[in-house]
Amino acid sequence: MANNDELFKQIISHAKEYGFIFPSSEIYDGMSAVYDYAQLGVELKNNIKQYWWKAMVQYNENIVGIDSAIFMHPTIWKASGHVDAFNDPLIDNKDSKKRYRADVLIEDYLQKLEDKNEKEVEKAKKKFENFDEKLFKETNPNILRNQEKINSVSSRFAELMNQSDLVGIKSLIEELEIVCPVSGSKNWTDVRQFNLMFSTQMGSVSEGADTIYLRPETAQGIFVNFINVYKTGRMKIPFGIAQIGKAFRNEIVARQFIFRMREFEQMEMQFFVRPGEEIKWFEYWKNERINWHKSLGIDLANYRFHDHDKLAHYANAATDIEFNFPFGFKELEGIHSRTDYDLSQHEKFSGKKLRYFDPETNESYIPYVIETSIGVDRMFLAVLGNSFTEETLADGSQRVVLKIPPVLAPYKVAVLPLVKKDGLPEKAREIMDLLKMKMMCQYDEKDAIGRRYRRQDAIGTPYCITVDNQSLEDNTVTIRERDTMLQKRVPISEILQSIIL
Ligand code: GAP
Secondary structure, rough: OOHHHHHHHHHHHHHOOOEEEEEEHHHHOOOOOEEEEEEEHHHHEEEEEHHHHHHHHOOOOOOOOOEOOEEEEEHHHHHHHHHOOOOEEEEEEEOOOEEEEEHHHHHHHHHHHHHHHHHHHHHHHHHHOOOOOHHHHHHHHHHHHHHHHHHHHHHHHHHHHHHHHHHHHHHHHHOOOOOOOOOOOOOOOOOEEEOOEEEEEEEEEEEEEEEEEOOOOHHHHHOOOHHHHHOOOOOOOOOOOOEEEEEEEEOOOOOOOOOOOOOOEEEEEEEEEEEOOHHHHHHHHHHHHHHHHHOOOOOOOHHEEEEOOOOOOOOOEEEEEEEOOOOEEEEEEEEEEEHHHHHHHHHHHHHHOOOOOOOOOEEOOOOOOEEEEEEEHHHHHHHHHHHHEEEEEEOEEEEEOOOOOOHHOOEEEEEEEOOOOOOHHHHHHHHHHHHOOOOHHHHHEOHHHHHHHHHHHOOOOOOOEEEEEEHHOOEEEEEEEEEOOOEEEEHHHHHHHEEEE
């Protein structure tokens, strides 16, 4: 579903129309890159978090969870490197007064060249029978020219970014003749670094008050609690600490709906291991995490690993799990081998020993860390985008159905009396009372039954339980399955066994 703008727009409007996601502060004209989760969205989001928490904390005896505060001591962000190096290169257009991320301007330029090549291939595919894509790409002069440009610009760009060469980045933008999408001019300011952390003051008066930051990742809350958890939890290496929580980044280019937001949520786990064993555990967590995604039944072709060629100075292995979003493959989750960098830095800045005593080797050491980090909101977008389906039925009618994995669906069942009379609503209410302590159920008696099925399809409810006149006679109901639309009649006493979640 790559590069499908129309589909993406449909998904965004569906999310609003059915109460999954609203723009934040909408009656005040909204805020860029901030969104509110609505009545169905919050259910789906909570289910994603619970599914992750169960897989990480409940399933693994050696992983425990915490919930650390968003406000933390400002020195933590000095130690972690965020104060000095958590920057994006910024550039302004002097005519439109619009601000851009300089690196994104260059990435967009490269993407346009890639798109041109794709179009060339698509055109040829339609024209020639027995089309050999590989041969075409290797021989078509336009594609070869573009590819050469992509390669040379990419490697120069990577080098400049690596060296934080802001003057070089500006020269590259000028050389590529990149124009401002708003003014169309090449009248650019110099490139400067912009720190992504939001800061505020703690204390009732601002003079002399400490600048503190809204955390840009949840991970540091885990590192600074390492000793407390290790000691009070009597943890033995290898062990993990997991946390789900809000993170904040002042993203310059905030776009693609909930993919890149200024306030978002992360599900992170830091796994502490013996030095020298980190690569083994890195491979282990790569496998575990892709298996978690697999277990949701989403087509695996939508996932790919992207191993980092250039590693951050503290990492000795890193990969992204990328997902095929409606706008192409993009990072969904990161898995990083962070060595002993974070704990060593906190040891240095806090002056406290952050070491583990290994009873097997009789040694004290700073453990190495494997991190798994996934954005809740990106996972939400992956699930929503992947589940959005438009179908033409046998009778020629259309339905929109969200084929959300049942375990994540906001409502698990809808209970529907066939008509609003003859004692059917009362019977349906009895079934609601039977089920609602066990799962999220929705009662609906308004409109014709067909319309009610469509509405449940559109919000992803896996099962519709319909109460009809026969239900009054023999205590049976029909259960309709969302994806197949097949119905079967079961005794009320067997509803629970008939529902697979
Ligand atoms: N502790 C490591 C860390 O924060 P990251 O790659 O910067 O690494 C991890 O972020 C994950 O958080 C990403 O893979 C993504 O899913 C999510 N994420 C990062 N920035 C985001 C943003 N602005 N909006 C939504 N999700 C974001």
